[in-house]
Structures are given as structure tokens and as C-alpha cells.
Amino acid sequence: MSTGVLYGVGLGPGDPELLTVRAARLISAADVIAYHCARHGRSIARSVAEPYLHEGQLEERLMYPVTTETTNHPGGYEGAIAEFYEVSAKRLAEHLDAGRDVVLLCEGDPFFYGSYMYMHERLADRYEAHVVPGVTSVSAAAAVLGRPLVQRDEVLTVLPGTLPGPELARRLADTDAAAVVKLGRTFGTVREALAESGKLDEAFYVERATWQTQRVEPFAEVDPSTVPYFSVAVVPSPAYAARKSGAAEPPEPVEPARGGEVVVVGLGPAGPQWLTPEAEQALAEAEHLVGYGPYLAKVPQRAGQRRHASGNRVEADRAAEALELASHGARVAVVSSGDPGVFAMASAVLEQAERPEWTDVSVRVLPGVTAAQAAASRVGAPLGHDYCVLSLSDRLKPWEIIEARLDAAGAADLVVAVYNPASRSRTTQLATAREVLLRHRAPETPVVIARDVGGPEESLRVDTLGTFDPAVVDMRCLLIIGSSRTRVRQQPDGTRLVWTPRRYD
Template identity: 80%
Template sequence: MSVTLGKLYGVGLGPGDPELMTVKAARLINEADVIAYHSARHGRSIARSVAQPYLREGQIEEKLVYPVTTETTDHPGGYEGAIADFYELSAKRLAEHLDAGRDVVVLCEGDPFFYGSYMYMHERLAGRYEATVIPGVTSVSAASSVLGRPLVQRDEVLTVLPGTLPAPELARRLADTEAAAVLKLGRTFGNVRDALAEAGKLDDAWYIERATWGQQRVEPFADVDPESVPYFSLALLPSPAYASRVDGEPAETPAVPAEQVTSGEVVVVGLGPAGPQWLTPEAEAELAAAEHVVGYGPYVARVPQRAGQQRHASGNRVEADRAVESLELAAGGARVAVVSSGDPGVFAMASAVLEQAAAGHGAGVRVRIVPGVTAAQAAASRVGAPLGHDYCVLSLSDRLKPWEIIERRLDAAGAADLVLALYNPASRTRKTQLADARDVLLRHRSPETPVVVARDVGGPEEDVRVTTLGGLDPSTVDMRCLLIVGSSKTRVDDGFVWTPRSY
């Protein structure tokens, strides 16, 4: 005789007020054979207290008591090992009920899949039993509602962060976004406060404790006593556009007359090809002095965060938008650093900024360029001196120029016997260009011509290898690579690749 398996439900209870639970959640709690909930070793469960109005007599209750919360443990696997064993044991207990045909509801504060404890049961059981997740109102939404301010509006970006991140990482991410929620305060409060101050957003942040509960607490974050902060609290940076209106500040920077010269400035800064060891003292000084840092997200992330400095990270294909944004910020009087990897004048942001300035954006704004070590220079240094004589720098990307022009220039450089530094050799959507470029150069070069393939020079995944033009395998090259193709005079001796200065 077969037994019908029970069903597993992860039920979101919302932020704490039992009346903010969904109708479906309340129904399932009342109908379930088994009610499971987590608790600390003191045995009290916040989740159970929220669900209490919807429980009925005769239900089986499974109290899943954490062996540790934040304290140390003598478990051989440490804290992580103790928690992993706990989740395995808890899943086995619930599986016994499911195997017996009993439906199991696992209670979870907030939403089960939003930092919720239920997800650890789901990943262990959902492949064996029918599992359904009932979403709940999150603490972030509840905090916004009790504060009386919207989280985001229009094109603003909301970032949700755990307070357990290191302060420098928190500061970087807080500076990169318009609105934010930082969860898991408690013992991390001081860390979060430092990060908010570092990002220049401490005065805009709010502290919300036990949102929608009877004893909820809402205060400016800067005024909160760290000793009074429980785990069920969060930091909130609500919509800055809304805040600027209700607090009496202009929501947008006023337009500056075209003939008026502003005190603002855009400095386009080259970061070099990788870490801080490639950054020049001049570039470092400009970054420290900037009020705003604008750039492609991974490049902005390389800039050390300074207190009060605002960061504006964006995607890889919006160079013109970045340039306009930087010029408009400077038109309002700000000092703006636009960052590029390598040198900003080599296939990077310097041209984009000057192009938009020429189109009339940021009238009166001064633009300066601060050079950086190029990717070609960095790659060459790893193998010797392949750029020791005349050379050509060429991008294989046909996003901004037709392939016919690239091929014509490759052919000319090949006929002129120039060493070539090839940028942007391949990407996910450009698979054939490098093979075509190799074939063009083979019209003029020996298959034994040295080729340097340099990937992530100066970074954690650095890989530099020397091959030949005939032996080059395009499938081993991606967007993070730079290639140096030697001339007829380029030599490989004792592990060095170099091009003589005499011809």
C-alpha cells in the first residue's frame, strides 16, 4: 500500500504584524498537519508568535533549534560545520513527516527567499517532494512604509546589502547606488555606520527597528546608540529624489547658461591596466580630490572610496551617457573624475568626453586628461621589449567602425612591417575577427612571427604566453586579452621577446 507524500510549504509571514500576512499564508498555516519554525536555544520563536493567530489545535509543531547563533562552537567544522549539520538534521526531521503523508509548513519571517531560513530546507527537500513558496512582505518594504518615504522612483537603483560585508566593500557599494537597505545590523552596526560615513551618506540614512511591530523604532541613523541595536533592524537610504523635494532642496541641478564658465571640472583619469601598483601619483591625487567618480562599474570598483565621494557606475556600452553625466555634474560646480582602465586616451573615455563637450554638453566646464600605463605597455613589460621599434595600436572591435576599415589597416600595418598591439581581440559576440586578422597578417609575415597573448596583466588571473602567428589559436583568446604581433625583426631569445631598435 503506497502512501501519498506530503507537501512542503515555505510560508512568508511578512515583517511582523500578523495582519500583513497574505490570505494564502494564513490559510496554509491553518490547514497544515505540521508547523515547523526556527528558534534560538532559548526556545522562543518570533515566527511562531507572528503565526499564532492562525494556528489550530492538534497540529504537530517541529521546533528547529539552532545549535549556535553568533557564539563560538567546538564543532570540528567550526560554525559553518555546526550549521550545516543542523540543516541536514532538520531536513531529515521534516522528511519523516512528508514521507508519512503529512503536509509541512515552514514558517519564515519576511519572505522565504529573501535572506530567509527556509531556503536551506528548500534546497535539501524540493527535489524529493512537492515544494511551494508563499512570498511575504519583506522587512525592506515594511521599513519604507513606516518611514513614510519611497524606496526608489523612476530610474533610481536600489541596492540591498548584508551588514556583514567588510566596511570598505559596503562603502563602495553604498557610494555606487542611489538608494539602499543594509540588513543584519546588530553587532555589525558600527561597521555599517563607518561605511555610510565613508560613502558620504550617513546623514541621509535612517535606522528602522522591528518595522510594523508594536515596539518599532525609527530614528536618523547617526543618532542611534550602537549598544541598543538588535538583529531585527536595518539601515535605509530611501529615494534621494523624493528626499530632495520634501526636504526643500532642488531635485535637479539648475541649468547653467552656455556663456557662463563654472568652477566645475572633469578630469579623465587613467587607472593603468590593473591594481594600485599601476596607478600614477598624479592619477591618485586627482581621484582623491574628486567629488564624483564616473565610469564603467569594474573600473569604478578599483578606485579607493573616500569619505563624501559619490560614485556613478554604469555598463560597458554607454560611454556617451557617462561622458554627458560627468559634464553635467561638473556644470553644477562639481569636481568629477571619469575613470578608464589603462590610458584614457587609448580606446577609452577621453575621446568620449571631448566628443560630448564638443556637442555642447557641460558648456564652460574645463576638461583635463591624466595619462595611465597602457595595456600594451604592461603586456610588453612581461615578456621583454616587443615594442622596442615602430609599432601600431589597433582595435579589432567593429562595434564603432566597419570591419572593412579594420582589415585595410591590418593589411597596411602588415605591409609596413610594424609590430602590432591588438586591443579588443574577441568577445562573446565577436568570434571570427581574430582569425580573419591572423589571415590578413599572414599575407605579409612568416608563420613563425612571435605573438604575445597577455590576459589580465597585473590581475589575479594574469596569464602571458608566447606563441607564433601560424600557431595562434583564436579560441583561446577573449576580451580580457591583448595581443602583440611581432615584426619580421622581432626575436625570441632566452625567454625574452624583443624588437631591435635598428632596422
């Protein structure tokens, strides 16, 4: 006997008339109708699909063991839910093995925060499976608002309200339009994030869109105690809102205004404890923040500030964007990890500032704690005498120059702080660098391998030049390779300190 077919059927936002024709046909023809429900036993999905059900169909009710409450499951909430999905998949598999077609109902769209996806990943590799898309809650919310979500080149960001508040605020500030789902108990956090991002006054609250009990209000006016899970925060198209209010869309400036400034700010190697008061003030005063996305995420969101995040390999483009913003009179901060003048954004900004169109833009550089300083402080004082700082990245300079400088540093008996020691595409350079330094250093020379200093995965290891394994080093590491004078001190608690005397005997 052939096996049955699994269908994940999207039901749309709640109005039974918003099902697709295909969804209605499959529901009516299915041997088995499956649906999730909470412990009270009622299923919103079944109630939406009810007009299309008929007698004789088998119903498989998949009851969650927990929803938002606590559990005494040994694996906690995640363990209880994972076990539930495994058991549910086995129940559906029994029907499929018996040759029965199964329709698993899913509110909204099955692959848009839908519960169906957990059955799909457990069953689709063994059975024929099809997904029928549905109208999402976000689309329904825009429809009942009567406002477009986005138009032309605007960007829409969809966010779960369960994200941490600072992350929500950052992402809301970065986008033109937004929808935040999964409200309920997260309403307070979402409201604060909207306020911090400067978008609270633009946001709408939509509850149970397309239902008879739907509710639409300005988000700022909603009583948090009345908010259910099935509600959405929507920040619709800003261009449409501007036209609706009668305000003109901002024109393109014909002649650049003067008076803007770019401040290149060093964040230090990790969290706010490494940030200087001067840098913190500059970040607070900026109208625009420009930088690599993960670095921008470290900066608290402030109302009215715009963020311009980009990837890790577009330093020149990032610098040009900052200078262009400043050329129109804006106060711009370019964020950089560590110190912006050490293998970071200060040089990139100053290089672009040489272009004639930006000669009237002022540039300032604010220092930060470098990765080398942070790593050295964690293990003692390996940089206590003369030292040099080298990057092993050959993306911007040829390896021959790197090797010549390593050889010169070794001959000069300098401590060497090594940045960018390895990456996924650069796996051999560090071993070569070690061989170059071993021409001048004893194998017993201390080596500090510092990873993610100041971050949640911080680790420090003291090894030697002759024995350390380059394979354990990645892009998040910094190495400090001692001179002939560098020593290791054993502490009473078993830890080891590395230091370099300030004098030669």
C-alpha cells in the first residue's frame, strides 16, 4: 500500500473566507484533519477551517503540554516541546503509513512562525509533503489598517516580540517599516523599543485582524493588560504616512549644507565597560551611526538616531556613506571595534575624505582600548617593553611584506602582537609566521592566545612558540608572542602571568 500525503495548510489570519481555494479543497478532501491546541482543548485553527469539514473525517488533536507556563520536564520548556513534536510526528506518521492523507491546519502561513514547520522537518524526508501558503497576520494587519506596508525602495523588517529590548530597538531604528509579532506578554518590551527607536508615534496596534472582534488603535494608546498573543505591531510605509498627513517627502538636497562632522569612535574590544566617556558622549550626540552590524549592535539605541549597518568587507563604502551624510550637515559617528586607528575604520575614513567632494567635512578620531591592550592586561604585562603590532591578513597587502616585517621584528627582538591570525580562507599563514619567528626565538618563548577578550566566550591560554597549535586559532583570537626577555610567573592559585621586563641587563 502506498503512503498518504502530508499537507501543511495555511488558513490565513482568521476569517474563513480568506482561505485559498486550494486550502478549502484539500481540507474538504482530507482523510485526517490535524491541528494544534493548548491544554484547554480549543483550537483556533479548527474553528477557522470548520466550514470546510465534513462527517467521517478523522481528527487528530495535537495538544501542547505547555504554552507559556513552567514545566517540571527534565529538559525544561525546550525539552518538553521537543518531545511533544516527536510524539506528534509519530502520530501523524501512523496515519500516513496507513495510506491516509493528512492535512495539518496552521493559522496564517505554515512557514511564517507556523507550528507546521516542526512536523515538516520531521516528516518531509520520509513522506510526500506539500505546503499551501496562507495570508499572514502581517498582511492582514496592513489590510485592516488601510495602509501599505512598504513602497518603492522602502525596507520592511518582521520581528518577533520575544527578542531582547535593545535588539528590537536597534532593528526598528534600522528599517523603514516594521511588523512585530508575538505580542501578549512582550507588549511592554515592544513599546519601549518603539519609543527608543523613535517609531512609537508611527506604530499601530492590530488585534485579531479580520476577525469579528478585531481591534485597531495607535500603539501608544493601548492598555498593556488587554493585549492577547494574537496581535501585531505595525509601522507602515513612512512615505505613505507623509503623504497622508500632507507633509512633503524630504527633497534631495541640491547644494550640500556645511557643518557636518564624522567622528570615528573606538568601542574597545567588547562591552560597555571598555568604552571611554568621551566615546560614549560622541555616540549619544550623533544623528547617524555607521558601522559593521555586530559592532553597531553593541551601541544602545537612542530615540531619533538612524543606523546604517553593513558587512565586514566594505570599509571604503561605509566610510563614503558616513562622509556623504556629514556633507549634508549631519553629525555622524562611525563605530569601530577596539581602537579605530589600529587596523580599523579611521584610516578608511581618512582615505575617502581625500576625495574632492568631501574636503569640507571635518573628521575626528576618538581612541579606544585595543585588543592587544585588553589581552595583555588579562595575562599580566607582556607588552611591558618595546613591541610591534602586525596583521597576518594579506587581503590589503601581499604576504611577502608581512613575512619581511615578521622577520625584522624577530631580528629586533620585539614582542609581537598578532592581529587577524587566521580565518576560514587563511589557514597556513600562522604556521609560516611561527617558522619565521623561530629563526630568531627559542621554542620556549611564551605565546599568549587570547580569544574573545571581554566577551562571553573569553579564553586565554599561555603556550610556547615551539608547541602551540595553529589549528586552535581563529579570527576571533589575538596572539602575543614574547621576546627573548619575556617571562612567565606562576601564581599561588595556579594561574600564570606573562610579563616583559622594562630593561635589558
